[in-house]
Amino acid sequence: MVKEKVSVQNLSKSYGDLLVLDDISFSVKESEFLVIVGPTGCGKTTFLNSLTKIIDINGGSIKLDGEDVDPKKHHLAYILQEYSTFPWLNVEQNIAYGLKIKGYDQATISERVEEAISMVNLENHRRYYPGELSASMLQRVVIARAFATKPDVLLMDEPYGQLDLNLKYKLEDELLNLWEKTKTTIIFITHNIEEAVYLSDRILVMTNKPTKVKTELINDLPRPRKVSSQDFVNLRNEVTDLIKWW
Numbered sequence: 001m002v003k004e005k006v007s008v009q010n011l012s013k014s015y016g017d018l019l020v021l022d023d024i025s026f027s028v029k030e031s032e033f034l035v036i037v038g039p040t041g042c043g044k045t046t047f048l049n050s051l052t053k054i055i056d057i058n059g060g061s062i063k064l065d066g067e068d069v070d071p072k073k074h075h076l077a078y079i080l081q082e083y084s085t086f087p088w089l090n091v092e093q094n095i096a097y098g099l100k101i102k103g104y105d106q107a108t109i110s111e112r113v114e115e116a117i118s119m120v121n122l123e124n125h126r127r128y129y130p131g132e133l134s135a136s137m138l139q140r141v142v143i144a145r146a147f148a149t150k151p152d153v154l155l156m157d158e159p160y161g162q163l164d165l166n167l168k169y170k171l172e173d174e175l176l177n178l179w180e181k182t183k184t185t186i187i188f189i190t191h192n193i194e195e196a197v198y199l200s201d202r203i204l205v206m207t208n209k210p211t212k213v214k215t216e217l218i219n220d221l222p223r224p225r226k227v228s229s230q231d232f233v234n235l236r237n238e239v240t241d242l243i244k245w246w
Contacts, residue, residue, distance in 0.1 A: 003030040005185045006051075006069075006153060010060035013046055020046050022210035023060070028153075031183040035196040038206030038214075039243060044189045048155050051187075052076055064152060074153075075102070077146035081158040085130040085141050091117070092126045095145045102149060116144035119178055136167055140174070147178055156188045160195070172198060176223070193243070197236045198225055205242045214242060 006028035013021040020043040028034050036044050049055045051062055053071050062069045069076075077098070085094050095116050099109045117123055120140040130138060139159065146154055160168040176199065179186060190196050196203050203217045217239065221231055 002032075004028075005030040005032070005065065006187070007063040007066075008047075008060070009063075011047070011050065011057060011062060012059040013043070013050060013055070013057050019210040021050070021057075022212050024211065024213055025060075026204060026213055026216065028185060028187060030185055033179060033186045033188065033199060033201045034204060035188045035190060035200035035202070036204045036206060037190060037193060037196050037239060037243060038211065039208045040191060042206050042208050043211040044206060045157055048078065048157055048187070048189060051153075051155065052078055075149050075151045076153055076155065077149055077151035078155045079142055079146055079157065079159045081161045085138055087130045090127050090129050091122055091133075091141055094130070094141050095148050098145050098149045112148045112150075116148040119147065119181070120144045120174065135163060136171065139163070139171055143171075143175065143178065147182060147184065150182075151184060154184050154186045156186065158190055159188075161190075161192075168195070173224075175199070193236050193239050194227060196239060197221070197232060198227065203239060205239065 004027050008027065009025050011021055011024040012019070024047070036047070038044055046055070050057050051069060053069065064074050067073075086097065089097065092113055095113045096109050099112055104112070117126055120143060122137065122140055122144065125133065125137060130141070133141070142159075160171055163171065172195065178184075188199060197219060200219045203219055205214045205216065206212070207214045217235070219235065221235065225232055
């Protein structure tokens with residue numbers, strides 16, 4: 001039986017009189033690739049910020065491995081839409097940053113950095129600084145830094161939203177390869193329905209504010225997925241209709 005990794009129960013979050021998250025409950029299995037979709041501004045990012053304790057919740061609970069989530073104890077990696085590399089650090093130093101913050105010894109840091117650099121094919125750019133890298137390489141550095149920490153859960157908030165289509169597909173395939181190798185639990189937010197169908201094991205569809213879970217869809221399309229296949233198109237249209245009609 002697959003272990004439950006993340007459990008969200010009756011989660012609510014308000015900003016003054018504005019109720020954003022309204023009694024949300026769902027779970028994420030270990031090694032699952034969960035994609036969350038919903039209307040723009042419905043509170044998807046608010047949920048990720050709640051999970052990482054960037055913001056406090058008003059009610060309910062978020063548990064990781066059966067315990068209240070605690071960034072000081074649990075290994076959470078968070079990849080944003082904006083590039084979050086440090087311009088004064090080179091590729092190696094950027095990837096090592098999270099490991100240093102976590103207090104790993106130098107031998108472990110060096111081993112993890114080498115492994116991560118190899119996974120994202122940046123061996124020949126290890127001494128480069130962010131200002132010398134392409135958009136694709138910048139995103140690889142961020143992803144390598146996240147995977148280097150071997151996170152309990154990897155959170156991704158529209159990480160490819162600003163990239164052109166060809167580059168986005170390439171990076172999505174690289175992410176899937178890393179996920180299949182590492183079996184990392186991933187929660188991925190996107191407004192792109194095709195991306196959700198391409199990546200996910202399961203799709204969580206959210207309503208508009210006050211946000212609830214409208215439905216969830218199991219995505220058992222075989223991998224690698226063909227965006228032109230009829231089954232892919234059918235699922236994409238189903239998700240689109242769920243978001244479009246309220």
